[in-house]
Amino acid sequence: MILPFIQTSARAEPATRAPLHAMLPLLLSAVSILAAAAASTHHPHPFDPLSPAELTAVRDAVLASPLVPARPLTFHYVGLDEPDKPDVLSYAYGNSASSSRAALPRRAFVIARAGGQSHELRVDVTDAAAPSVLAHAVHRGAGFPTLTLDEQFAAVALPPAHPPFVESVRRRGVDMADVLCAVFPVGWFGGDPPAEERRVVKLLCFVAGATANFYARPLEGVTLVVDLDRMAIVGYRDRVLLPVPKAEGTDYRAGKAGPPYAGRAPAPGTVVQPEGRGFDIDGHFVRWANWEFHVGFDVRAGTVISLASIHDAEAGARRRVLYRGFVSEVFVPYMDPVEEWYYRTFLDAGEYGLGLWAFPLQPGADCPANAAYLDGYYAGQDGKPVENKNMICVFERYAGDVAWRHTEAGFPDRLITEVRPDVSLVVRMVVSCGNYDYILDWEFKTSGSIKFTVSLTGLLEVKGTAYTHADQITEDAHGTLVAENALAVYHDHYVTYHLDLDVDGTNNSFVKNTIATKRNEGGTPRRSYWTVRREVAETEADAQVDVNAAPADLLVVNPNKRTRMGNEVGYRVVPGGATAASVLDDDDFPQRRASYCKKQVRVTPYSKAEKWAPGLYADQSTGDDGLAAWSKRDRGVRNEDIVLWYTVGIHHIPYQDDFPVMPTVSGGFELRPANFFERNPLLTTRPPGLTSRLS
């Protein structure tokens, strides 16, 4: 007997049927601020995300402030305004005992819309009972803040009352009750200042009907434009009439797609930890094996890992690795230039918010049975705290891998086999940003490695077409015919990590060790060999690397710390598949907005303001702010506090096997110690207890 995996949350008010995206603030449980506040008896860690009480205090202060009198005022971003780095370092690694460490001020950074302007506010909530606005500014440049869920919900409620849309739906023979619309950012396509100064989005609509997979059934050809500040339809177009792809074969829910099942199933299995978990979660601090780190949350970035350090048993010291790391942006350009598709060049973090679209993880399915869960809190459009239950999971991973091994057959009198099974610690979040699902894993290894894995799954974005067979296609279809009347359009995914590495200290350098072929002049019969050409990046331009070009080891080293052997301590970046870079023309508008995607590796000097690869205001951004623009200053990066930016990239040519839901595709990279330790640290960390029962 197979029960489906569906999680259905009943809702109090069934209300209108046609509307759309995510009434999530309603679906997710309301927060009990008192309970949350009571749970925290000591002061928060400087990197703890804003608590429900703090979010409420931020709201109170902003609404009470005379600096922004206009109403309505909507909250688009409320996040931690992190303390200055020297203060955090002193707090985290100072000599005073943890209990006596002085609390740092608690501050929030807010972007709110009011009076047709984007307002930036800094709010002190150190005393949540007496919050105060410290600073206020109005954003003057291009771009708008992240869309709220509420305004998306409001926008998609508009079409059923729009007579031309009603007519379009009728012409297609579709029941309006089956229609759902979704919000699509318009991007930016020229003009200075931006031609589209209004904060607008496009709405595209779909037919659910007999399937949950409405993305497979576009109402192709129909586009609505909504002015979000006026919350009104300001544009309408029904360009072309195409069949709506059929519902049959598109549903992915277990009860709909099967049974009958065919073939034997894999056996049920689960990880059992008889002695319990091997890690502690103390507030937001995780301690496991030789690692410790802080797990935070940001509504735009999702998971934020800070202050990751590793205990070096041989040195008898805790050593710093990463100050702060998170996914800065996810750029997803589609490759069909037609009117309904050319602008689909999503910046999922900046436009939608990765944390906002990270939903509760399914215990035992999204994460194994031995996982622990963390909740997230964010401010809704009204500024009130919203709980995102089970948003991040943490688990020890027993994948059946080997951490290291050796069989030594060279002794005449014995065969030595020494094996250490691999156990790692995974911190996982899943972002379901519209049709796609991104499983984002941080994996900490006792060897000192941190492995970053992006797994893509979810639903393809499908274009309606008259084609029902590939033989009918005589010109570029810009996609694969995955079902009758349904083309899965070519696209890319670029997941860009912001990694402020502090390898054994704050100041680091970026080193490119290129594999260089040499002619042998040494008198032996060998004619060639390769050696290492070491280049230390002086400026940002030196550190922009296409990892598919000349083979090289790329390292972040600390030039001020050396091993006993005299090697600079470091970490290296090891690409693990998914190394695509953008191939759009440099003068193309989406490319200008995400021009950092032409190289997988970039390095910048640390700046607290430089967090978001496409700039702080991603919606309708023009590329004049952001990672590539900052780097044009070509600042020095040698022996500086540097940030590594790594972009995981996939060119996605869809296939029928990816439809109606896509088997996971994974890629990523690893940060691997490179002369960081005097020798393999796995020798002096304790072998897993497992081994005691097997030897």
Add this chain to the structure above:
Amino acid sequence: MILPFIQTSARAEPATRAPLHAMLPLLLSAVSILAAAAASTHHPHPFDPLSPAELTAVRDAVLASPLVPARPLTFHYVGLDEPDKPDVLSYAYGNSASSSRAALPRRAFVIARAGGQSHELRVDVTDAAAPSVLAHAVHRGAGFPTLTLDEQFAAVALPPAHPPFVESVRRRGVDMADVLCAVFPVGWFGGDPPAEERRVVKLLCFVAGATANFYARPLEGVTLVVDLDRMAIVGYRDRVLLPVPKAEGTDYRAGKAGPPYAGRAPAPGTVVQPEGRGFDIDGHFVRWANWEFHVGFDVRAGTVISLASIHDAEAGARRRVLYRGFVSEVFVPYMDPVEEWYYRTFLDAGEYGLGLWAFPLQPGADCPANAAYLDGYYAGQDGKPVENKNMICVFERYAGDVAWRHTEAGFPDRLITEVRPDVSLVVRMVVSCGNYDYILDWEFKTSGSIKFTVSLTGLLEVKGTAYTHADQITEDAHGTLVAENALAVYHDHYVTYHLDLDVDGTNNSFVKNTIATKRNEGGTPRRSYWTVRREVAETEADAQVDVNAAPADLLVVNPNKRTRMGNEVGYRVVPGGATAASVLDDDDFPQRRASYCKKQVRVTPYSKAEKWAPGLYADQSTGDDGLAAWSKRDRGVRNEDIVLWYTVGIHHIPYQDDFPVMPTVSGGFELRPANFFERNPLLTTRPPGLTSRLS
């Protein structure tokens, strides 16, 4: 209480101490032929490896044959002489019921040395009681067969009785009882016919003493040359006197490297399958979920997977994917041109034998607790069968990954979350070829993917040096100073897979779908996009691909089978890291011997004779036979029975963290369905039973 993982097999005769490599035929349990024969009541599958009874029959026939009268006769390769492909296909996929299928003839291919020649014999053992030699030939070209364990053992026993060596050891202040030597193939460095017509190897020696890690303590500068057919030292050189690196800090055995351990350990954990395993092993046939395949064994290749097919529930049919696949070669060139290192350009499969150096897996460590094990049998130098216990393991992998998922937030009245945890089936072998350990995984996924992972671990090959600190290094050291007096030398690893794909039938084509940027002339504001430029390879030259060059999807398709949508059914090759290609000069000798390593992807028309990438005779080969040489004929590959060759490559710059034993580094590739199924097959295969308890 931590017990070490060491497996110590006591040996009856402690005998001489200095000698070396692997008295494995003695260490491994002798085979009871009667018992093995009794276990098999029905006829063997055509791809079953030779049984102990069959190996014995081969030996009897060869030794009784008048065709090779010279003695001594040594067996260097005894493997299955597989039946012709049409016969196997008819056997495997014919319409007759399995039980009534006629047995195919059982034949062995043998390479034996006698009278200073390499003899090839084909032996029929269909009736093991009356074996017969069907054919005999003497190999006339360059190259020699795989080294036997016995002759390596005999060779490394020679140095302690060689007075100049005794003097070299004395000069270095080392106790001869602590010295071990190992066999190193000489490669080929010019001359036509090969300058070195004798079958010689070099011996390099090491000091164990207080450590099991003798590879970390070379007796640098000393080289012995042994003529294997004469089994005599024919060359000796003590070129340079260098310190022997110290033993301290090099041992990797748990009891030697720790305790004291530092820091917390990961928690003990294990995979539990309450309903038992989800797969059957019937003889050598494995059936699991929608997959079935044959697991064979070859002394040169190790694991051989054949006749892999997948049940397509929607089509109600079993569909072919792979006829036969195995690791064809592992090329490991080192990058120091000095006298003692220039020739270290190993062909581990052809020179040593991957199956010969695959040792018993450690249950619960090399493979998880839920694994099943298969034994291997090979012919020793004397032709007698040797059992290799627990050489291959098979297990269901519960890594905490997600097979596919989607959270749908677009409905106003419900949040849908549908998740399928991933379970895959792994077939694993570990090859410990001297200092390095290769963990070679075949991973079958219910999505139809086959994932190939090469994980490298084991010991670095270290060069003795006078350096004790990096500051002393003023010229190219060709490696990293990993300990005092110890340089870990730069090198590469190239693991080349032979994959005879038969995607939904025998005849296939190779398609390169290149990502091509286009200028938008379509009237929308978008300026560029990419589309797919499809090229079907006509000949072998078209199908040689550098996967780091222009981005492309590489597919093997069946042009004779299309989906209902009209797309050609296919599989695509997805590189997953480790995409290095050789950078040696084309005229360099090791490059000529392994010139196929300049491109990661190659395609050839199927030929039963073309199995081994560097040619049948790899030891002292000249590159005149082998994959690159065969492909110079530039044969047609379009709509033919084709073989895909994929090389996983790593440039390895060692770091101190890799010493004294290396944390696993992994890379590989995936064969992923590409329009093979009408839609994602995971929808119609049964969700794992696990889900029934979690929903």
